[in-house]
Amino acid sequence: MLSKNKIKFINSLKKKKYRSEKGLFIAEGFKLVQELLEEGAEATLICATSQWLEHNPSHARAKIIEQIEVTEQELGKISSFKTPQQVLGIFAISGGLSEADDLAGQLSLVLDRINDPGNLGTIVRLADWFGIENIICSTDTVDLYNPKTVQSTMGSIARVKVAYRELAEFLEPWSRHPGFDIYGCFLEGENLYTAPLQNKGIIVMGSESHGISRELWPYINQQLYIPAFTRGKATTAESLNVSMATGIVCSEFRRRQWVSANHSK
Protein backbone atom coordinates (compact mmCIF):
# COMPACT_ATOMS: atom_id res chain seq x y z
CA MET A 1 0.00 0.00 0.00
CA LEU A 2 1.10 3.54 -0.73
CA SER A 3 1.41 5.89 2.23
CA LYS A 4 0.35 9.53 1.93
CA ASN A 5 3.98 10.50 2.32
CA LYS A 6 5.08 8.30 -0.56
CA ILE A 7 2.37 9.77 -2.79
CA LYS A 8 3.49 13.28 -1.87
CA PHE A 9 7.14 12.38 -2.44
CA ILE A 10 6.46 10.84 -5.86
CA ASN A 11 4.33 13.75 -7.01
CA SER A 12 7.01 16.23 -5.91
CA LEU A 13 9.31 14.67 -8.53
CA LYS A 14 7.08 16.06 -11.26
CA LYS A 15 8.85 19.35 -10.55
CA LYS A 16 12.38 19.96 -11.77
CA LYS A 17 13.45 21.56 -8.47
CA TYR A 18 12.75 18.39 -6.50
CA ARG A 19 14.17 16.10 -9.17
CA SER A 20 17.46 18.00 -9.04
CA GLU A 21 17.47 18.07 -5.24
CA LYS A 22 16.87 14.34 -4.90
CA GLY A 23 18.67 13.22 -8.06
CA LEU A 24 15.64 11.13 -9.00
CA PHE A 25 13.12 10.98 -11.83
CA ILE A 26 9.86 9.19 -12.67
CA ALA A 27 9.42 6.67 -15.47
CA GLU A 28 6.05 5.12 -16.20
CA GLY A 29 4.60 2.22 -18.09
CA PHE A 30 5.50 -1.36 -18.78
CA LYS A 31 7.90 -0.84 -21.67
CA LEU A 32 9.85 2.13 -20.34
CA VAL A 33 10.38 0.69 -16.85
CA GLN A 34 11.39 -2.65 -18.32
CA GLU A 35 13.97 -1.05 -20.62
CA LEU A 36 15.44 1.00 -17.78
CA LEU A 37 15.74 -2.08 -15.56
CA GLU A 38 17.24 -4.14 -18.37
CA GLU A 39 19.83 -1.45 -19.03
CA GLY A 40 20.85 -1.61 -15.37
CA ALA A 41 19.35 1.69 -14.16
CA GLU A 42 18.94 1.88 -10.40
CA ALA A 43 15.30 1.97 -9.24
CA THR A 44 14.87 3.58 -5.84
CA LEU A 45 11.24 2.57 -5.88
CA ILE A 46 8.94 0.49 -8.07
CA CYS A 47 5.17 0.85 -7.60
CA ALA A 48 3.43 -1.86 -9.55
CA THR A 49 0.14 -3.71 -9.77
CA SER A 50 -0.02 -7.43 -8.93
CA GLN A 51 -0.36 -8.06 -12.68
CA TRP A 52 3.04 -6.47 -13.38
CA LEU A 53 4.70 -8.13 -10.39
CA GLU A 54 3.50 -11.56 -11.47
CA HIS A 55 4.86 -11.21 -14.97
CA ASN A 56 8.10 -9.53 -13.96
CA PRO A 57 9.24 -11.52 -10.92
CA SER A 58 12.92 -10.93 -11.52
CA HIS A 59 15.13 -8.87 -13.77
CA ALA A 60 18.56 -10.25 -14.51
CA ARG A 61 20.36 -6.93 -14.06
CA ALA A 62 17.69 -5.16 -12.01
CA LYS A 63 18.71 -3.02 -9.08
CA ILE A 64 15.47 -2.38 -7.22
CA ILE A 65 15.80 -0.89 -3.75
CA GLU A 66 12.13 -0.89 -2.79
CA GLN A 67 9.10 -2.46 -4.44
CA ILE A 68 5.48 -1.76 -3.47
CA GLU A 69 2.39 -3.52 -4.75
CA VAL A 70 -0.31 -0.99 -5.55
CA THR A 71 -3.86 -1.06 -6.83
CA GLU A 72 -4.86 0.56 -10.13
CA GLN A 73 -6.54 3.25 -8.05
CA GLU A 74 -3.39 3.99 -6.06
CA LEU A 75 -1.39 4.13 -9.27
CA GLY A 76 -3.85 6.74 -10.52
CA LYS A 77 -2.82 9.02 -7.65
CA ILE A 78 0.81 9.18 -8.76
CA SER A 79 0.53 8.67 -12.53
CA SER A 80 0.76 11.39 -15.17
CA PHE A 81 -1.28 9.19 -17.52
CA LYS A 82 -5.02 9.23 -17.88
CA THR A 83 -4.86 5.44 -17.87
CA PRO A 84 -1.95 4.30 -15.66
CA GLN A 85 0.03 1.40 -17.10
CA GLN A 86 0.74 -1.17 -14.39
CA VAL A 87 4.01 0.32 -13.15
CA LEU A 88 5.73 3.52 -12.11
CA GLY A 89 9.38 3.64 -11.15
CA ILE A 90 11.59 6.18 -9.45
CA PHE A 91 15.07 6.04 -10.91
CA ALA A 92 18.40 7.67 -10.08
CA ILE A 93 19.47 10.44 -12.45
CA SER A 94 22.72 9.35 -14.02
CA GLY A 95 25.56 11.76 -14.55
CA GLY A 96 25.44 12.15 -18.32
CA LEU A 97 28.78 12.97 -19.89
CA SER A 98 31.77 12.36 -17.64
CA GLU A 99 35.30 13.71 -18.00
CA ALA A 100 36.38 10.23 -18.97
CA ASP A 101 34.15 10.18 -22.05
CA ASP A 102 36.28 10.74 -25.08
CA LEU A 103 34.19 12.23 -27.85
CA ALA A 104 37.13 12.50 -30.25
CA GLY A 105 36.39 9.34 -32.23
CA GLN A 106 32.62 9.57 -32.34
CA LEU A 107 29.68 11.61 -33.48
CA SER A 108 27.91 13.66 -30.78
CA LEU A 109 24.98 16.07 -30.71
CA VAL A 110 24.87 19.53 -29.17
CA LEU A 111 21.40 21.05 -28.61
CA ASP A 112 21.05 24.79 -28.14
CA ARG A 113 17.88 26.05 -26.43
CA ILE A 114 15.44 23.25 -27.28
CA ASN A 115 12.28 24.15 -25.34
CA ASP A 116 9.84 21.45 -26.28
CA PRO A 117 9.96 18.28 -24.12
CA GLY A 118 8.63 16.15 -26.99
CA ASN A 119 11.34 17.38 -29.34
CA LEU A 120 14.09 16.56 -26.85
CA GLY A 121 12.62 13.09 -26.24
CA THR A 122 12.38 12.43 -29.97
CA ILE A 123 16.01 13.52 -30.45
CA VAL A 124 17.18 11.15 -27.67
CA ARG A 125 15.28 8.34 -29.41
CA LEU A 126 16.82 9.02 -32.81
CA ALA A 127 20.29 9.43 -31.31
CA ASP A 128 19.84 5.93 -29.90
CA TRP A 129 18.76 4.67 -33.34
CA PHE A 130 21.76 6.24 -35.07
CA GLY A 131 24.28 5.12 -32.45
CA ILE A 132 25.01 8.58 -31.04
CA GLU A 133 25.98 8.07 -27.42
CA ASN A 134 26.25 11.61 -26.13
CA ILE A 135 24.00 14.66 -26.29
CA ILE A 136 25.18 17.90 -24.73
CA CYS A 137 22.44 20.50 -24.10
CA SER A 138 22.61 24.20 -23.31
CA THR A 139 21.68 24.88 -19.70
CA ASP A 140 18.42 26.49 -20.89
CA THR A 141 17.31 23.43 -22.86
CA VAL A 142 14.22 21.70 -21.42
CA ASP A 143 14.90 19.18 -18.62
CA LEU A 144 15.50 15.64 -19.82
CA TYR A 145 13.77 14.29 -16.72
CA ASN A 146 10.53 16.15 -17.37
CA PRO A 147 7.96 13.28 -17.39
CA LYS A 148 6.88 14.23 -20.93
CA THR A 149 10.47 14.03 -22.22
CA VAL A 150 11.15 10.78 -20.38
CA GLN A 151 8.08 9.19 -21.97
CA SER A 152 8.82 10.44 -25.47
CA THR A 153 12.32 8.90 -25.43
CA MET A 154 10.47 5.54 -25.57
CA GLY A 155 13.15 3.89 -23.43
CA SER A 156 16.15 5.38 -25.22
CA ILE A 157 16.82 7.50 -22.11
CA ALA A 158 18.38 4.32 -20.72
CA ARG A 159 21.00 4.18 -23.46
CA VAL A 160 21.88 7.75 -24.48
CA LYS A 161 23.85 10.04 -22.15
CA VAL A 162 22.53 13.58 -21.88
CA ALA A 163 24.50 16.36 -20.17
CA TYR A 164 23.84 20.08 -19.61
CA ARG A 165 26.74 22.48 -20.17
CA GLU A 166 27.62 26.08 -20.96
CA LEU A 167 27.96 25.41 -24.68
CA ALA A 168 30.56 28.04 -25.58
CA GLU A 169 32.81 26.68 -22.87
CA PHE A 170 32.15 23.12 -23.94
CA LEU A 171 32.74 23.71 -27.67
CA GLU A 172 35.82 25.90 -27.43
CA PRO A 173 38.43 23.16 -26.77
CA TRP A 174 36.81 20.85 -29.35
CA SER A 175 37.04 23.59 -31.98
CA ARG A 176 40.84 23.42 -31.57
CA HIS A 177 40.97 19.62 -31.70
CA PRO A 178 42.92 18.54 -34.82
CA GLY A 179 40.92 16.78 -37.55
CA PHE A 180 37.69 17.18 -35.60
CA ASP A 181 34.78 19.12 -37.11
CA ILE A 182 31.97 21.05 -35.49
CA TYR A 183 28.96 21.13 -37.82
CA GLY A 184 26.02 23.47 -37.38
CA CYS A 185 22.62 23.19 -39.02
CA PHE A 186 21.42 26.51 -40.45
CA LEU A 187 18.95 27.69 -43.09
CA GLU A 188 21.91 28.52 -45.29
CA GLY A 189 25.34 26.98 -45.71
CA GLU A 190 26.68 23.95 -47.53
CA ASN A 191 24.19 21.48 -48.97
CA LEU A 192 23.99 18.56 -46.51
CA TYR A 193 23.87 16.09 -49.38
CA THR A 194 27.18 17.14 -50.92
CA ALA A 195 29.14 18.69 -48.04
CA PRO A 196 32.12 16.68 -46.80
CA LEU A 197 31.07 14.87 -43.60
CA GLN A 198 33.23 12.81 -41.27
CA ASN A 199 31.99 9.96 -39.10
CA LYS A 200 33.18 11.84 -36.02
CA GLY A 201 32.58 15.34 -34.77
CA ILE A 202 29.88 17.39 -33.15
CA ILE A 203 26.58 18.41 -34.76
CA VAL A 204 25.05 21.58 -33.29
CA MET A 205 21.27 22.06 -33.63
CA GLY A 206 19.51 25.25 -32.57
CA SER A 207 15.95 25.99 -31.59
CA GLU A 208 13.34 26.44 -34.31
CA SER A 209 12.49 29.95 -33.30
CA HIS A 210 15.98 31.28 -32.64
CA GLY A 211 18.43 29.03 -34.47
CA ILE A 212 21.94 28.54 -33.10
CA SER A 213 23.08 31.28 -30.66
CA ARG A 214 25.47 33.76 -32.21
CA GLU A 215 28.04 33.19 -29.48
CA LEU A 216 28.45 29.60 -30.72
CA TRP A 217 29.04 30.51 -34.37
CA PRO A 218 32.82 30.99 -34.01
CA TYR A 219 33.21 27.36 -32.95
CA ILE A 220 31.35 25.95 -35.94
CA ASN A 221 33.57 25.21 -38.91
CA GLN A 222 30.94 23.74 -41.24
CA GLN A 223 27.55 25.30 -41.77
CA LEU A 224 25.07 22.81 -43.23
CA TYR A 225 21.54 23.19 -44.53
CA ILE A 226 18.90 20.73 -45.69
CA PRO A 227 17.80 21.71 -49.19
CA ALA A 228 14.07 22.20 -49.77
CA PHE A 229 12.38 21.07 -52.99
CA THR A 230 9.95 23.61 -54.30
CA ARG A 231 8.87 22.02 -57.59
CA GLY A 232 8.31 25.48 -58.97
CA LYS A 233 6.04 26.63 -56.16
CA ALA A 234 6.59 30.18 -54.99
CA THR A 235 6.68 29.21 -51.34
CA THR A 236 7.39 26.17 -49.28
CA ALA A 237 7.52 25.28 -45.57
CA GLU A 238 9.76 27.83 -43.87
CA SER A 239 11.60 25.31 -41.81
CA LEU A 240 11.53 21.79 -40.52
CA ASN A 241 10.81 20.86 -36.94
CA VAL A 242 14.13 20.70 -35.02
CA SER A 243 13.84 16.99 -34.21
CA MET A 244 13.02 16.27 -37.87
CA ALA A 245 16.03 18.28 -39.04
CA THR A 246 18.24 16.45 -36.52
CA GLY A 247 17.01 13.08 -37.80
CA ILE A 248 17.68 13.98 -41.42
CA VAL A 249 21.17 15.28 -40.64
CA CYS A 250 22.10 12.24 -38.51
CA SER A 251 20.78 9.91 -41.21
CA GLU A 252 23.01 11.55 -43.80
CA PHE A 253 26.11 11.26 -41.57
CA ARG A 254 25.41 7.58 -41.01
CA ARG A 255 24.65 6.98 -44.69
CA ARG A 256 28.09 8.33 -45.62
CA GLN A 257 29.69 6.11 -43.02
CA TRP A 258 27.77 3.10 -44.31
CA VAL A 259 28.71 3.80 -47.92
CA SER A 260 32.39 4.43 -47.19
CA ALA A 261 32.65 1.28 -45.02
CA ASN A 262 31.17 -0.78 -47.85
CA HIS A 263 33.30 0.81 -50.56
CA SER A 264 36.56 0.20 -48.76
CA LYS A 265 35.87 -3.52 -48.33
Added chain:
Amino acid sequence: MLSKNKIKFINSLKKKKYRSEKGLFIAEGFKLVQELLEEGAEATLICATSQWLEHNPSHARAKIIEQIEVTEQELGKISSFKTPQQVLGIFAISGGLSEADDLAGQLSLVLDRINDPGNLGTIVRLADWFGIENIICSTDTVDLYNPKTVQSTMGSIARVKVAYRELAEFLEPWSRHPGFDIYGCFLEGENLYTAPLQNKGIIVMGSESHGISRELWPYINQQLYIPAFTRGKATTAESLNVSMATGIVCSEFRRRQWVSANHSK
Protein backbone atom coordinates in the same frame (compact mmCIF):
# COMPACT_ATOMS: atom_id res chain seq x y z
CA MET B 1 -19.03 41.56 -31.91
CA LEU B 2 -19.53 37.82 -31.82
CA SER B 3 -23.09 36.56 -31.43
CA LYS B 4 -23.83 33.52 -29.27
CA ASN B 5 -24.81 31.66 -32.41
CA LYS B 6 -21.49 32.38 -34.09
CA ILE B 7 -19.59 31.19 -31.01
CA LYS B 8 -21.63 27.99 -30.97
CA PHE B 9 -21.13 27.50 -34.70
CA ILE B 10 -17.35 28.00 -34.49
CA ASN B 11 -16.97 25.68 -31.52
CA SER B 12 -19.01 22.99 -33.29
CA LEU B 13 -16.25 22.85 -35.92
CA LYS B 14 -13.90 21.40 -33.31
CA LYS B 15 -15.76 18.14 -33.95
CA LYS B 16 -15.09 16.12 -37.09
CA LYS B 17 -18.77 15.40 -37.64
CA TYR B 18 -19.63 19.09 -38.04
CA ARG B 19 -16.51 19.86 -40.06
CA SER B 20 -17.50 17.19 -42.58
CA GLU B 21 -21.11 18.33 -42.62
CA LYS B 22 -20.22 21.97 -43.24
CA GLY B 23 -17.04 21.42 -45.27
CA LEU B 24 -15.26 23.92 -43.03
CA PHE B 25 -12.31 23.93 -40.64
CA ILE B 26 -10.70 26.28 -38.11
CA ALA B 27 -7.22 27.79 -38.44
CA GLU B 28 -5.78 29.98 -35.73
CA GLY B 29 -2.95 32.40 -35.26
CA PHE B 30 -1.28 35.12 -37.22
CA LYS B 31 1.09 33.00 -39.29
CA LEU B 32 -1.26 30.18 -40.22
CA VAL B 33 -4.17 32.41 -41.24
CA GLN B 34 -1.83 34.62 -43.24
CA GLU B 35 -0.37 31.65 -45.12
CA LEU B 36 -3.81 30.28 -45.92
CA LEU B 37 -4.99 33.65 -47.23
CA GLU B 38 -1.82 34.14 -49.25
CA GLU B 39 -2.25 30.71 -50.83
CA GLY B 40 -5.75 31.71 -51.91
CA ALA B 41 -7.78 29.59 -49.47
CA GLU B 42 -11.37 30.76 -49.09
CA ALA B 43 -12.19 32.18 -45.64
CA THR B 44 -15.88 31.94 -44.78
CA LEU B 45 -15.23 33.95 -41.67
CA ILE B 46 -12.31 35.82 -40.11
CA CYS B 47 -12.55 36.81 -36.43
CA ALA B 48 -9.72 39.17 -35.59
CA THR B 49 -8.66 41.77 -33.06
CA SER B 50 -8.31 45.41 -34.11
CA GLN B 51 -4.55 44.90 -33.92
CA TRP B 52 -4.66 42.22 -36.62
CA LEU B 53 -7.12 44.13 -38.77
CA GLU B 54 -4.96 47.25 -38.72
CA HIS B 55 -1.86 45.41 -39.86
CA ASN B 56 -3.63 43.20 -42.40
CA PRO B 57 -6.03 45.56 -44.13
CA SER B 58 -5.97 43.72 -47.42
CA HIS B 59 -4.57 40.54 -48.84
CA ALA B 60 -3.81 40.55 -52.53
CA ARG B 61 -5.35 37.15 -53.19
CA ALA B 62 -7.59 36.97 -50.12
CA LYS B 63 -11.11 35.64 -50.45
CA ILE B 64 -12.78 36.65 -47.20
CA ILE B 65 -16.56 36.32 -47.13
CA GLU B 66 -17.16 37.75 -43.66
CA GLN B 67 -14.87 39.57 -41.26
CA ILE B 68 -15.69 40.35 -37.61
CA GLU B 69 -13.68 42.50 -35.23
CA VAL B 70 -13.46 40.79 -31.85
CA THR B 71 -11.90 41.54 -28.47
CA GLU B 72 -9.19 39.34 -26.95
CA GLN B 73 -11.85 38.11 -24.54
CA GLU B 74 -14.23 37.10 -27.32
CA LEU B 75 -11.39 35.36 -29.12
CA GLY B 76 -10.80 33.36 -25.93
CA LYS B 77 -14.31 31.91 -26.23
CA ILE B 78 -13.63 30.31 -29.61
CA SER B 79 -9.87 29.66 -29.44
CA SER B 80 -8.23 26.30 -28.74
CA PHE B 81 -5.14 28.15 -27.47
CA LYS B 82 -4.49 29.17 -23.89
CA THR B 83 -3.34 32.51 -25.26
CA PRO B 84 -5.34 33.35 -28.41
CA GLN B 85 -3.26 34.89 -31.19
CA GLN B 86 -5.11 37.82 -32.74
CA VAL B 87 -7.01 35.90 -35.39
CA LEU B 88 -9.12 32.81 -36.02
CA GLY B 89 -10.38 31.89 -39.46
CA ILE B 90 -12.97 29.46 -40.78
CA PHE B 91 -11.84 28.05 -44.10
CA ALA B 92 -13.40 25.84 -46.73
CA ILE B 93 -12.11 22.28 -46.81
CA SER B 94 -10.56 21.74 -50.23
CA GLY B 95 -11.07 18.55 -52.12
CA GLY B 96 -7.61 17.04 -51.83
CA LEU B 97 -6.64 14.76 -54.69
CA SER B 98 -8.84 15.10 -57.77
CA GLU B 99 -9.21 12.69 -60.66
CA ALA B 100 -7.32 15.16 -62.79
CA ASP B 101 -4.18 14.92 -60.63
CA ASP B 102 -1.65 12.79 -62.40
CA LEU B 103 0.70 11.22 -59.90
CA ALA B 104 2.65 9.31 -62.55
CA GLY B 105 5.55 11.74 -62.83
CA GLN B 106 5.92 12.66 -59.18
CA LEU B 107 6.62 11.37 -55.71
CA SER B 108 3.57 10.96 -53.44
CA LEU B 109 3.01 9.72 -49.91
CA VAL B 110 0.48 7.15 -48.72
CA LEU B 111 -0.22 7.02 -44.97
CA ASP B 112 -1.79 3.93 -43.45
CA ARG B 113 -3.53 4.31 -40.07
CA ILE B 114 -1.66 7.31 -38.64
CA ASN B 115 -3.51 8.08 -35.41
CA ASP B 116 -1.59 10.96 -33.93
CA PRO B 117 -2.67 14.47 -35.08
CA GLY B 118 0.83 15.87 -34.43
CA ASN B 119 2.45 13.18 -36.59
CA LEU B 120 0.11 13.87 -39.49
CA GLY B 121 0.73 17.61 -39.22
CA THR B 122 4.49 17.09 -39.12
CA ILE B 123 4.30 14.86 -42.20
CA VAL B 124 2.29 17.50 -44.12
CA ARG B 125 4.96 20.06 -43.20
CA LEU B 126 7.86 17.90 -44.36
CA ALA B 127 6.02 16.93 -47.55
CA ASP B 128 5.80 20.65 -48.26
CA TRP B 129 9.54 21.02 -47.57
CA PHE B 130 10.43 18.14 -49.87
CA GLY B 131 8.10 19.20 -52.69
CA ILE B 132 5.64 16.33 -52.30
CA GLU B 133 2.27 17.64 -53.45
CA ASN B 134 -0.07 14.79 -52.60
CA ILE B 135 -0.67 12.71 -49.51
CA ILE B 136 -3.25 9.93 -49.62
CA CYS B 137 -4.41 8.64 -46.22
CA SER B 138 -6.31 5.52 -45.22
CA THR B 139 -9.87 6.33 -44.19
CA ASP B 140 -8.96 5.52 -40.56
CA THR B 141 -6.05 7.99 -40.45
CA VAL B 142 -6.63 10.95 -38.10
CA ASP B 143 -8.57 13.88 -39.60
CA LEU B 144 -6.39 16.50 -41.27
CA TYR B 145 -8.76 19.23 -40.12
CA ASN B 146 -8.45 18.34 -36.45
CA PRO B 147 -7.33 21.71 -34.91
CA LYS B 148 -4.18 20.05 -33.53
CA THR B 149 -3.20 18.73 -36.96
CA VAL B 150 -3.99 22.02 -38.67
CA GLN B 151 -1.73 23.87 -36.23
CA SER B 152 1.13 21.40 -36.47
CA THR B 153 1.28 21.72 -40.26
CA MET B 154 2.59 25.26 -39.59
CA GLY B 155 0.87 26.60 -42.70
CA SER B 156 1.85 23.77 -45.03
CA ILE B 157 -1.80 22.66 -45.04
CA ALA B 158 -2.28 25.48 -47.56
CA ARG B 159 0.13 23.91 -50.04
CA VAL B 160 -0.08 20.12 -49.73
CA LYS B 161 -3.16 18.20 -50.91
CA VAL B 162 -4.39 15.51 -48.55
CA ALA B 163 -7.02 12.97 -49.56
CA TYR B 164 -8.64 10.01 -47.77
CA ARG B 165 -9.10 6.79 -49.74
CA GLU B 166 -9.55 3.05 -49.42
CA LEU B 167 -5.84 2.34 -49.87
CA ALA B 168 -6.01 -1.10 -51.49
CA GLU B 169 -8.37 0.28 -54.11
CA PHE B 170 -6.19 3.34 -54.60
CA LEU B 171 -2.89 1.45 -54.89
CA GLU B 172 -4.05 -1.40 -57.11
CA PRO B 173 -4.05 0.47 -60.47
CA TRP B 174 -0.74 2.21 -59.60
CA SER B 175 0.88 -1.16 -58.91
CA ARG B 176 0.22 -2.05 -62.56
CA HIS B 177 1.51 1.28 -63.89
CA PRO B 178 4.63 0.65 -66.05
CA GLY B 179 7.92 1.97 -64.65
CA PHE B 180 6.24 3.25 -61.50
CA ASP B 181 7.31 1.91 -58.09
CA ILE B 182 5.41 1.57 -54.85
CA TYR B 183 7.84 1.69 -51.92
CA GLY B 184 6.95 0.63 -48.40
CA CYS B 185 8.88 1.41 -45.23
CA PHE B 186 9.31 -1.66 -43.00
CA LEU B 187 11.66 -2.78 -40.24
CA GLU B 188 13.24 -5.16 -42.75
CA GLY B 189 13.83 -4.97 -46.47
CA GLU B 190 16.36 -3.24 -48.65
CA ASN B 191 18.70 -0.71 -47.06
CA LEU B 192 17.29 2.75 -47.84
CA TYR B 193 20.79 4.09 -48.44
CA THR B 194 21.64 1.64 -51.22
CA ALA B 195 18.27 0.55 -52.64
CA PRO B 196 17.45 1.84 -56.14
CA LEU B 197 15.08 4.79 -55.79
CA GLN B 198 13.33 6.73 -58.55
CA ASN B 199 12.25 10.36 -58.34
CA LYS B 200 8.65 9.31 -58.92
CA GLY B 201 6.44 6.72 -57.27
CA ILE B 202 4.49 6.23 -54.07
CA ILE B 203 5.99 5.82 -50.60
CA VAL B 204 3.75 3.93 -48.16
CA MET B 205 4.24 4.56 -44.43
CA GLY B 206 2.40 2.56 -41.76
CA SER B 207 1.54 3.31 -38.16
CA GLU B 208 4.19 2.84 -35.50
CA SER B 209 2.23 0.27 -33.59
CA HIS B 210 0.89 -1.78 -36.50
CA GLY B 211 3.12 -1.11 -39.49
CA ILE B 212 1.68 -1.29 -43.00
CA SER B 213 -1.56 -3.31 -43.25
CA ARG B 214 -1.06 -6.76 -44.71
CA GLU B 215 -3.69 -6.19 -47.36
CA LEU B 216 -1.44 -3.50 -48.88
CA TRP B 217 1.69 -5.65 -49.08
CA PRO B 218 0.87 -7.14 -52.51
CA TYR B 219 0.96 -3.66 -54.06
CA ILE B 220 4.39 -2.77 -52.69
CA ASN B 221 7.24 -3.76 -54.98
CA GLN B 222 10.11 -2.34 -52.90
CA GLN B 223 10.43 -2.88 -49.17
CA LEU B 224 12.79 -0.35 -47.59
CA TYR B 225 14.20 -0.02 -44.09
CA ILE B 226 16.27 2.63 -42.35
CA PRO B 227 19.38 0.98 -40.92
CA ALA B 228 20.10 1.51 -37.20
CA PHE B 229 23.66 2.01 -35.92
CA THR B 230 24.32 0.04 -32.78
CA ARG B 231 28.03 0.74 -32.18
CA GLY B 232 28.31 -2.63 -30.53
CA LYS B 233 25.47 -2.03 -28.09
CA ALA B 234 23.21 -5.04 -27.53
CA THR B 235 20.06 -3.01 -27.96
CA THR B 236 18.98 0.18 -29.65
CA ALA B 237 15.73 2.10 -30.12
CA GLU B 238 13.13 -0.35 -31.44
CA SER B 239 11.81 2.01 -34.04
CA LEU B 240 11.67 5.61 -35.13
CA ASN B 241 8.62 7.78 -34.83
CA VAL B 242 6.58 7.53 -38.05
CA SER B 243 6.97 11.20 -38.97
CA MET B 244 10.74 10.94 -38.35
CA ALA B 245 10.98 7.84 -40.54
CA THR B 246 8.96 9.60 -43.27
CA GLY B 247 11.31 12.59 -43.15
CA ILE B 248 14.41 10.43 -43.43
CA VAL B 249 12.98 8.43 -46.34
CA CYS B 250 11.82 11.56 -48.22
CA SER B 251 15.20 13.20 -47.67
CA GLU B 252 16.97 10.20 -49.21
CA PHE B 253 14.67 10.22 -52.27
CA ARG B 254 15.34 13.92 -52.80
CA ARG B 255 19.08 13.53 -52.22
CA ARG B 256 19.25 10.94 -55.01
CA GLN B 257 17.33 13.28 -57.30
CA TRP B 258 19.64 16.16 -56.40
CA VAL B 259 22.77 14.09 -56.98
CA SER B 260 21.56 12.64 -60.30
CA ALA B 261 20.45 16.07 -61.59
CA ASN B 262 23.89 17.48 -60.78
CA HIS B 263 25.80 14.54 -62.22
CA SER B 264 24.00 14.64 -65.54
CA LYS B 265 24.83 18.32 -66.07
